[in-house]
Amino acid sequence: VADQFIIPKKILYGNHALSQAGAYLKELGSNALIITDQTMISSGNVAKLTQILNEADISFEVFAKINSEPTDEMVFHGIQYYDKMNCDFLVGLGGGSVIDAMKAIGAMKTHPGKLPDYLGKEFKGPLPNLVAIPTTAGTGSEATQYTIILDTKNNVKMLLKGAGLIPSLAVVDPELTISAPPKITAYAGIDALAHAIEAYTSRKAQPLSDQFALSACKRIFSSLKNAFVNGTDMEARSQMALASLEAGIAFNNSSVTIVHGMSRPIGAIFHVPHGLSNAMLLENCLSFAVKGSEKRFADIARVTGVTSEHVTDSQGGEALIYAIRNLCYELDIPSLKSYGIDKYKYFTVLDKMAEDALKSGSPANTLRTPCKKEIIKIYESLWG
Numbered sequence: 001v002a003d004q005f006i007i008p009k010k011i012l013y014g015n016h017a018l019s020q021a022g023a024y025l026k027e028l029g030s031n032a033l034i035i036t037d038q039t040m041i042s043s044g045n046v047a048k049l050t051q052i053l054n055e056a057d058i059s060f061e062v063f064a065k066i067n068s069e070p071t072d073e074m075v076f077h078g079i080q081y082y083d084k085m086n087c088d089f090l091v092g093l094g095g096g097s098v099i100d101a102m103k104a105i106g107a108m109k110t111h112p113g114k115l116p117d118y119l120g121k122e123f124k125g126p127l128p129n130l131v132a133i134p135t136t137a138g139t140g141s142e143a144t145q146y147t148i149i150l151d152t153k154n155n156v157k158m159l160l161k162g163a164g165l166i167p168s169l170a171v172v173d174p175e176l177t178i179s180a181p182p183k184i185t186a187y188a189g190i191d192a193l194a195h196a197i198e199a200y201t202s203r204k205a206q207p208l209s210d211q212f213a214l215s216a217c218k219r220i221f222s223s224l225k226n227a228f229v230n231g232t233d234m235e236a237r238s239q240m241a242l243a244s245l246e247a248g249i250a251f252n253n254s255s256v257t258i259v260h261g262m263s264r265p266i267g268a269i270f271h272v273p274h275g276l277s278n279a280m281l282l283e284n285c286l287s288f289a290v291k292g293s294e295k296r297f298a299d300i301a302r303v304t305g306v307t308s309e310h311v312t313d314s315q316g317g318e319a320l321i322y323a324i325r326n327l328c329y330e331l332d333i334p335s336l337k338s339y340g341i342d343k344y345k346y347f348t349v350l351d352k353m354a355e356d357a358l359k360s361g362s363p364a365n366t367l368r369t370p371c372k373k374e375i376i377k378i379y380e381s382l383w384g
């Protein structure tokens with residue numbers, strides 16, 4: 001069977017990418033709706049963007065209401081504003097939440113019905129032009145055909161898909177990530193690491209996605225800690241911005257697996273940020289997944305230098321898990337308990353979480369595919 005490999009139409013990346021984006025933006029529309037959040041306004045990133053739009057003679061409106069992980073309600077209001085202001089394309093400036101919200105707004109502009117109608121299906125038609133300008137290094141949403149929106153009625157994070165959700169233009173400018181505080185840097189960085197490792201160890205992995213996944217892993221192991229400790233380390237920020245993009249390209253084509261599958265229910269029910277719930281799960285999920293699939297995990301361990309090239313696959317797999325535990329420790333990743341999750345409530349929703357995880361389809365991409373019982377066991381193991 002042939003593999004499909006899809007990426008954004010154009011990627012503009014590197015230092016000062018945003019300041020050079022005017023001509024590219026002009027090709028995509030004349031009245032932009034900027035999807036963003038309040039932090040982007042106060043950090044000055046929105047002002048940087050609007051200056052570029054002004055210079056390129058592009059009109060714009062600002063919708064700065066994505067102030068948490070995106071919900072169906074935010075998407076609904078975004079569409080109303082887009083129509084009211086007669087916009088003709090979308091620019092998402094912010095973290096993964098903002099870019100995901102932009103994609104869903106674009107999708108529901110050109111597709112009938114409601115967001116949950118598209119669960120398990122695909123947005124088939126074209127969307128308005130989408131421009132993704134990430135300000136964190138992690139979600140890779142600038143390069144993917146996915147968006148995750150909270151269904152507020154059913155408390156489910158809906159994973160929605162369609163090739164049209166891939167941005168027409170991704171502007172990856174590491175300078176925009178300087179304003180991300182250490183916690184966000186850590187959570188987003190671990191999200192990218194999860195994308196890369198899951199992509200490389202997915203049943204749907206393919207030679208092209210493998211290259212991007214391994215390259216991302218190398219950059220993350222060499223630079224995430226530096227970006228966390230010293231936010232103005234431009235070299236580390238540049239490496240992480242690239243790694244996030246590469247990891248996004250990788251999982252866009254080979255899917256995520258058990259970590260993301262189990263992460264979304266924790267996020268939906270306990271409102272844990274996406275990258276953090278991945279980080280909480282990473283070691284335990286991968287310890288499960290590595291069994292019987294040591295070779296793929298050992299490849300990552302060797303390529304990133306967390307172990308010598310000459311170890312056996314089983315030693316390599318172990319070394320990778322150990323390196324991940326270490327990295328999470330260095331990045332101050334809290335446990336469920338220290339984050340303040342109510343243990344009693346957690347144990348009462350284990351069954352729903354496991355059901356929702358399986359329903360998303362992601363766990364089934366894991367080489368060692370977990371059953372419901374095994375998923376529940378991993379959830380339980382997070383309490384030590």
Ligand SMILES: [Fe+2]
Nearest residue numbers: 139191195260
């Ligand atoms: Fe993710």
